[in-house]
Amino acid sequence: MIDVRELTKRYGSTLALDGLSFQARPGRVTGFLGPNGAGKSTTLRVIVGLHRPTSGVALVNGRRYADIGRPLHEVGALLDAGAVHPGRTAYDQLACLARGHRIGSSRITTLLEHVGLGAVAHQRVGGFSLGMRQRLGIAAALLGDPGIVLLDEPVNGLDAEGIRWVRDLMGTLASQGRTVLLSSHVMSEMALIADHVVIIGRGRLIAETSMEELAGRFRRDTLVRSPRQGELAAILRGAGASVACEPQGGLAVTGADPATIGDLAARHHIPIHELTPRGATLEDVYLDMTDQAADHRAGGASR
Numbered sequence: 530m531i532d533v534r535e536l537t538k539r540y541g542s543t544l545a546l547d548g549l550s551f552q553a554r555p556g557r558v559t560g561f562l563g564p565n566g567a568g569k570s571t572t573l574r575v576i577v578g579l580h581r582p583t584s585g586v587a588l589v590n591g592r593r594y595a596d597i598g599r600p601l602h603e604v605g606a607l608l609d610a611g612a613v614h615p616g617r618t619a620y621d622q623l624a625c626l627a628r629g630h631r632i633g634s635s636r637i638t639t640l641l642e643h644v645g646l647g648a649v650a651h652q653r654v655g656g657f658s659l660g661m662r663q664r665l666g667i668a669a670a671l672l673g674d675p676g677i678v679l680l681d682e683p684v685n686g687l688d689a690e691g692i693r694w695v696r697d698l699m700g701t702l703a704s705q706g707r708t709v710l711l712s713s714h715v716m717s718e719m720a721l722i723a724d725h726v727v728i729i730g731r732g733r734l735i736a737e738t739s740m741e742e743l744a745g746r747f748r749r750d751t752l753v754r755s756p757r758q759g760e761l762a763a764i765l766r767g768a769g770a771s772v773a774c775e776p777q778g779g780l781a782v783t784g785a786d787p788a789t790i791g792d793l794a795a796r797h798h799i800p801i802h803e804l805t806p807r808g809a810t811l812e813d814v815y816l817d818m819t820d821q822a823a824d825h826r827a828g829g830a831s832r
C-alpha cells in the first residue's frame with residue numbers, strides 16, 4: 530500500500546507538487562497519469578526517499594521509505610531506464626544491485642529469462658535498445674521480489690507486443706497481491722494496463738478512480754437500432770428516457786442505461802439489432818481534464 534498525503538514539493542520557485550494525496554492499493558494495477566511536468570516523477574522520487582518533500586508525507590506500508598529495513602525486498606522501482614552502465618552486461622548490472630542483499634545468481638538468471646533478456650544476459654547494455662533497457666529496468670525493480678512495484682513510464686519505447694507483455698506481467702504481479710503503480714503521460718497506454726487511475730495536473734490531484742468508472746462517467750448516450758424503432762421510441766419515452774432519431778438511422782437514447790433499454794424492449798417483444806453505449810474516448814476525457822488543470826494554473830495559481 531502506498532499512501533501519499535498532502536505532498537508538496539518546491540524546487541526553488543517551481544511548485545512541482547501542490548498538496549497531492551492519493552493511495553495505491555495492493556492487488557491492483559494503478560496508473561499514475563499526467564501530462565509532462567505534472568509531477569509524476571517527483572512523486573515517485575519522494576516515495577522512494579530520493580527527494581525530500583517540502584511538506585506532507587509518502588508512506589509505504591505505513592512507514593517512510595527511509596524507515597524500511599530491507600527496502601529492496603519491500604519496494605522495487607524503475608525510475609530511469611537509461612541509468613545503466615553501458616559497459617556492463619545485463620547480468621552484471623543486476624548482480625551489482627543484488628550484492629549485499631542475499632540474492633543469488635540463479636534469481637538473476639531466472640529474472641532475465643522472465644523479462645525476455647535470457648539470450649542477451651551476457652551482452653553489454655550499451656548496445657541495448659530502449660525497449661531492452663526498459664525490460665532490464667523492470668527486472669531490476671523485481672530483483673528483491675518486492676510487494677510494491679513503482680515503474681516510471683515503463684512502456685516508453687516498447688512496441689505493441691512489449692506493451693502487452695508489460696500488461697500481462699503487471700496483471701500477474703497485482704493478482705499475487707502486490708501494489709503496482711505505473712506512471713505514464715499517455716492515457717491509451719494506461720487504459721490497456723491499469724484498472725485504477727490517479728490523474729494529476731500541475732502537482733494536484735484531478736481524479737482518483739477506476740478505469741471503468743472513468744469511462745462510464747463520460748458516457749454520452751446509447752445508440753439503439755431496431756426494426757420497430759417507432760414503437761420502441763414511444764416505450765422508452767414512456768419510461769422517462771429522452772430519445773432522438775439519428776441522421777443515419779437508429780435512436781440516440783439518454784436517461785436509460787443499455788440494460789434498462791434491453792429489458793424494456795424484451796418485455797415488449799421488440800427485437801434489438803444494436804445497443805451501443807457511446808461516449809468520449811478515455812483519451813478525450815483525460816486531455817479535457819488535464820487541459821482544465823492547465824487553464825486553472827494559467828489563471829493565477831501560485832508557482
Ligand SMILES: Nc1ncnc2c1ncn2[C@@H]1O[C@H](COP(=O)(O)OP(=O)(O)OP(=O)(O)O)[C@@H](O)[C@H]1O
Binds near residue numbers: 540563564571714
Ligand atoms: N530536480 C529538479 N529541479 C528543479 N525543478 C524540477 C526538478 N525535478 C522536477 N522539476 C520540475 O518539477 C515539475 C514536475 O516535474 P516532474 O518531472 O515530476 O513531472 P513529470 O510528471 O514526471 O513529467 P514527465 O512526464 O515530463 O517526466 C516540472 O516543472 C519540472 O520542471
